[in-house]
Amino acid sequence: MVTRLPLILGALAAALAAGWLIYHLTTRNAALRADLRGAEATIENYREAARVANDQLRAEQARNAALEARIDEFAELEGADDALSDYGRAVLDSVR
Secondary structure (H helix, E strand, C coil), rough: CCCHHHHHHHHHHHHHHHHHHHHHHHHHHHHHHHHCCCHHHHHHHHHHHHHHHHHHHHHCCCCCCHHHHHHHHHCCCCCCCCCHHHHHHHHHHCCC
Protein backbone atom coordinates (compact mmCIF):
# COMPACT_ATOMS: atom_id res chain seq x y z
CA MET A 1 0.00 0.00 0.00
CA VAL A 2 2.87 2.33 0.73
CA THR A 3 4.23 1.96 -2.80
CA ARG A 4 0.94 3.09 -4.30
CA LEU A 5 0.75 6.31 -2.28
CA PRO A 6 3.08 8.34 -4.57
CA LEU A 7 1.13 7.09 -7.59
CA ILE A 8 -2.19 8.10 -6.03
CA LEU A 9 -0.82 11.51 -4.98
CA GLY A 10 0.61 12.05 -8.47
CA ALA A 11 -2.72 11.15 -10.08
CA LEU A 12 -4.53 13.48 -7.66
CA ALA A 13 -2.10 16.32 -8.45
CA ALA A 14 -2.52 15.71 -12.20
CA ALA A 15 -6.32 15.72 -11.83
CA LEU A 16 -6.22 18.97 -9.84
CA ALA A 17 -3.90 20.56 -12.40
CA ALA A 18 -6.16 19.44 -15.25
CA GLY A 19 -9.22 20.75 -13.41
CA TRP A 20 -7.56 24.10 -12.78
CA LEU A 21 -6.48 24.33 -16.43
CA ILE A 22 -10.00 23.54 -17.66
CA TYR A 23 -11.47 26.14 -15.28
CA HIS A 24 -8.90 28.76 -16.32
CA LEU A 25 -9.44 28.16 -20.04
CA THR A 26 -13.22 28.20 -19.63
CA THR A 27 -13.24 31.54 -17.79
CA ARG A 28 -10.73 33.01 -20.24
CA ASN A 29 -12.85 31.82 -23.16
CA ALA A 30 -15.95 33.44 -21.63
CA ALA A 31 -14.09 36.72 -21.15
CA LEU A 32 -12.79 36.64 -24.72
CA ARG A 33 -16.28 35.95 -26.06
CA ALA A 34 -17.61 38.95 -24.12
CA ASP A 35 -14.82 41.12 -25.51
CA LEU A 36 -15.62 39.85 -29.01
CA ARG A 37 -19.31 40.73 -28.63
CA GLY A 38 -18.34 44.22 -27.49
CA ALA A 39 -15.95 44.65 -30.41
CA GLU A 40 -18.58 43.43 -32.86
CA ALA A 41 -21.10 45.91 -31.44
CA THR A 42 -18.55 48.71 -31.77
CA ILE A 43 -17.83 47.76 -35.38
CA GLU A 44 -21.55 47.70 -36.15
CA ASN A 45 -21.91 51.17 -34.60
CA TYR A 46 -19.07 52.47 -36.77
CA ARG A 47 -20.66 50.92 -39.86
CA GLU A 48 -23.95 52.61 -39.09
CA ALA A 49 -22.22 55.95 -38.48
CA ALA A 50 -20.37 55.60 -41.79
CA ARG A 51 -23.62 54.79 -43.59
CA VAL A 52 -25.33 57.87 -42.11
CA ALA A 53 -22.33 60.07 -42.96
CA ASN A 54 -22.29 58.75 -46.53
CA ASP A 55 -26.03 59.41 -46.88
CA GLN A 56 -25.53 62.96 -45.65
CA LEU A 57 -22.58 63.43 -48.01
CA ARG A 58 -24.61 62.20 -50.99
CA ALA A 59 -27.48 64.53 -50.07
CA GLU A 60 -25.08 67.46 -49.75
CA GLN A 61 -23.51 66.63 -53.11
CA ALA A 62 -26.97 66.53 -54.70
CA ARG A 63 -27.80 69.93 -53.18
CA ASN A 64 -24.51 71.35 -54.44
CA ALA A 65 -25.15 69.98 -57.93
CA ALA A 66 -28.62 71.57 -57.93
CA LEU A 67 -27.17 74.91 -56.83
CA GLU A 68 -24.48 74.74 -59.49
CA ALA A 69 -27.17 74.10 -62.09
CA ARG A 70 -29.12 77.12 -60.84
CA ILE A 71 -25.99 79.27 -60.99
CA ASP A 72 -25.43 78.15 -64.57
CA GLU A 73 -29.07 78.99 -65.41
CA PHE A 74 -28.71 82.46 -63.93
CA ALA A 75 -25.48 83.05 -65.85
CA GLU A 76 -27.33 82.32 -69.09
CA LEU A 77 -30.19 84.76 -68.42
CA GLU A 78 -30.49 87.90 -70.48
CA GLY A 79 -28.59 90.72 -68.90
CA ALA A 80 -26.36 88.44 -66.84
CA ASP A 81 -23.31 90.31 -68.04
CA ASP A 82 -24.75 93.78 -67.24
CA ALA A 83 -23.24 95.70 -64.35
CA LEU A 84 -24.99 95.30 -61.01
CA SER A 85 -26.13 98.11 -58.79
CA ASP A 86 -24.28 98.60 -55.52
CA TYR A 87 -27.15 96.90 -53.71
CA GLY A 88 -27.16 93.96 -56.11
CA ARG A 89 -23.39 93.59 -55.82
CA ALA A 90 -23.60 93.63 -51.99
CA VAL A 91 -26.31 90.94 -52.04
CA LEU A 92 -24.32 88.80 -54.47
CA ASP A 93 -21.15 89.14 -52.40
CA SER A 94 -22.99 88.19 -49.21
CA VAL A 95 -24.36 85.05 -50.89
CA ARG A 96 -20.98 83.96 -52.18
